[in-house]
């Protein structure tokens with residue numbers, strides 16, 4: 001009999017960018033249920049099936065609870081000491097023999113959702129010092145980051161649509177009713193979208209598929225994949241041609257207006273029409289409605305990033321926000337002021353260095369680095385191509401690039417040929433099956449959380465901290481400790497280095513960075529006084545306390561009585577609401593000019609490529625992706641409650657295309673691109689534009705050696721076998737995962 005009484009705990013959900021506040025009901029150490037926290041200051045009780053499935057993840061027998069070590073080709077359970085010893089023996093000789101670049105590092109999406117990993121993966125990356133550093137970023141938001149860095153000065157200066165006050169919203173290439181939002185942390189987004197329409201506002205969705213989001217909108221425009229930049233630039237052309245510019249308060253803060261007008265002069269709606277599939281008259285109407293709305297926001301996401309013109313489309317989104325006077329004003333698109341700070345709250349306000357690209361190039365194809373990352377599409381060739389500098393060792397942290405990156409099948413083969421691979425992960429899956437050592441993270445219930453990263457992109461400024469629900473299991477390590485330990489090994493400090501000292505060293509490095517600003521609170525107090533003020537906490541809790549207290553809402557280590565600190569946050573378990581986003585221009589800018597660059601040189605250099613875009617051919621098929629509410633990229637397919645019902649890895653196709661190709665609903669179809677082929681069941685639906693087919697990513701759970709038994713029973717196929725590795729978005733190195741030319745026929 002378990003006589004323990006029921007307890008309730010709060011935990012911020014780490015499974016998507018919405019960061020909902022959850023309530024976990026426990027009896028002793030047993031999870032009874034997980035639901036929404038109605039009092040959470042940001043999410044107000046919203047929860048989705050993935051959040052509820054935190055119980056299933058916590059209990060999943062396939063979830064790793066001890067390190068794995070490859071012995072005679074088999075991944076067996078091992079102790080932490082032997083695991084770290086193996087890492088030392090496996091990686092150090094490669095570094096000594098071939099140099100730092102011979103070990104590559106991939107930081108995956110799960111790292112963005114973990115407090116431990118998001119704060120401490122820098123300890124690993126810094127110690128490794130490899131140029132072959134990459135992440136999920138180049139299959140995701142890199143184009144947006146390049147665009148905003150050029151326009152506003154930093155890679156995270158991303159304007160956030162003010163959903164709760166806007167009267168007119170354009171959504172391009174995003175399906176937040178399935179994804180719950182991205183670069184837009186707005187839990188319960190369905191409710192927020194409904195409220196726009198209830199207050200008389202208007203929502204227009206641009207997507208080649210009639211998604212749930214499109215169905216919830218006032219208007220759905222089925223534009224041609226990859227043509228967002230053509231459409232948006234034609235809309236900008238209309239604003240100039242019809243004298244509809246309304247910069248308002250932004251007027252003194254912009255550069256490049258005249259250049260922009262000249263650059264878009266030829267890009268008329270008539271030019272765009274055959275390229276994007278939207279009639280010229282409709283482009284004019286849409287542009288006028290945007291310009292005339294009392295306030296409006298343009299928002300673009302995955303569909304506008306992971307495509308051939310990702311940077312141009314991402315740039316055009318914010319140019320439209322600016323030209324219509326909606327940038328940096330309530331009801332438009334604004335910058336956040338995160339409680340834990342940001343690169344756009346650090347240093348001198350209003351001016352900065354701006355971005356620098358191409359400090360080095362990849363060895364094999366000479367692709368320039370972007371924000372110190374190389375495209376993840378380059379990994380396989382760096383591992384396979386002989387010669388000095390060849391990658392022979394690999395570390396993954398919270399990522400599954402075999403399923404998530406273009407040409408994953410080739411990467412799969414390349415991983416099999418590595419000398420040594422280490423994964424920090426929670427499953428033996430398609431990627432980690434190649435590792436020599438797997439170091440497992442903990443269940444979300446066994447670690448504290450503060451969403452340092454995603455609060456950078458939230459629709460309101462809030463501060464929320466959840467303490468760990470359960471104590472860490474006996475003998476287990478938290479992931480920040482794993483990062484420090486790996487960092488210590490790679491820096492040559494040995495696998496027994498004192499973790500406390502490594503942690504303090506890491507903290508002091510962060511403090512030193514903040515202290516570069518002599519007028520800032522950290523610079524004025526000095527490192528020793530700051531460390532002392534932070535007291536006895538260790539690890540991420542201490543770091544969060546540091547970021548909060550030195551941040552824009554902080555207590556400045558006692559100077560500001562009502563300011564934020566971790567202690568203060570602990571008194572508010574449902575979080576502290578800091579209010580809606582407020583205008584920050586010009587203080588937020590970090591460009592060298594101190595202005596918003598409307599026509600940045602780096603970006604407009606890519607316009608000739610767009611000008612050369614040929615009109616869409618009427619009979620070709622192109623492939624796009626999609627997401628499903630009950631799935632998360634490649635890794636939640638092992639949780640039984642999330643995979644009930646219909647098969648999800650289907651090839652969606654319009655009735656017209658299905659008839660033309662002789663494919664019935666449910667029939668197996670062969671999909672072939674220039675890079676590969678897969679066979680998937682057809683799902684005939686009028687919710688997709690003719691000429692477009694759609695497969696979700698993150699499937700293909702049928703490889704030997706994986707230990708995800710539920711996922712294996714509905715394996716699906718890896719859509720990234722079809723994605724090009726050789727052609728990338730040229731400015732960001734981002735993969736082109738949407739708008740891939742394919743042929744489809746009966747299998």
Ligand SMILES: Nc1nc2c(c(=O)[nH]1)N[C@H]1C(S)=C(S)[C@@H](COP(=O)(O)OP(=O)(O)OC[C@H]3O[C@@H](n4cnc5c(=O)[nH]c(N)nc54)[C@H](O)[C@@H]3O)O[C@H]1N2
Nearest residue numbers: 108109110136139140398399400404424425441633634697
């Ligand atoms: N075709 C196509 N491809 C895509 C996309 C697309 O739209 N279309 N989307 C892209 C995007 S946006 C992204 S972000 C990437 C994502 O791709 P990846 O970055 O590869 O991430 P996931 O597929 O989410 O896999 C997460 C990994 O982390 C592990 N994991 C889960 N929780 C934890 C934890 O707490 N700690 C640790 N250490 N590991 C954990 C899981 O087991 C899994 O191996 O996929 C990209 N790939």
Ligand SMILES: Nc1nc2c(c(=O)[nH]1)N[C@H]1C(S)=C(S)[C@@H](COP(=O)(O)OP(=O)(O)OC[C@H]3O[C@@H](n4cnc5c(=O)[nH]c(N)nc54)[C@H](O)[C@@H]3O)O[C@H]1N2
Nearest residue numbers: 173175179182225226301302303627628629631632633738
């Ligand atoms: N349930 C669930 N939630 C998730 C994830 C998940 O896998 N499952 N993944 C998380 C991650 S890592 C991310 S980055 C976010 C992404 O969140 P979103 O950006 O909302 O991503 P998607 O739901 O893939 O929506 C992209 C839409 O773009 C459309 N599209 C494709 N090509 C084009 C194009 O060229 N132009 C236009 N205009 N549209 C196009 C597709 O049809 C699709 O509906 O979601 C996050 N949340």
Ligand code: SF4
Nearest residue numbers: 013016019020048051
């Ligand atoms: S919407 Fe995202 S954050 Fe909220 S419960 Fe679902 S997975 Fe978790």
Ligand SMILES: [Mo]
Nearest residue numbers: 109136140141
């Ligand atoms: Mo993503």
